[in-house]
Amino acid sequence: MKQAKKNAPMLTIGIGGKQLPCRVTMGAMVRFKRSAGYDISQLDSSNLEDLLVFIWCCVLSACNADGVEFDMDFETFADKLNADDVARFFQSMDSPGSDEKKTTPRST
Secondary structure, X not given: XXXXXXXXXXXXXXXXXXXXXXXXXXXXXXXXXXHHOOOHHHOEOOOHHHXXXXXXXXXXXXXXXXXXXXXXXXXXXXXXOOHHHHHHHHHHHXXXXXXXXXXXXXXX
């Protein structure tokens, strides 16, 4: 019998009055690479636009995986995203016990 996998805490981001799932997935990393033209491991923390693109990719991927409708383009997403949610997203990736791959942006 398979043992249930311990799930990482589900992060949600409030966009347009709706709480949407947001987590790092393989799909989010692929989407980011296709959008930015480089791998997430090369993300520079001083590049605000690419940081926001990464979060957008994480929301797109998590919504797709969970069957949650999300058809917002990047610019509309960025218009509705607040700084607290951005900070909370990156803090959740650094939290102890997180099962998600650490992809903390590097500084240059």
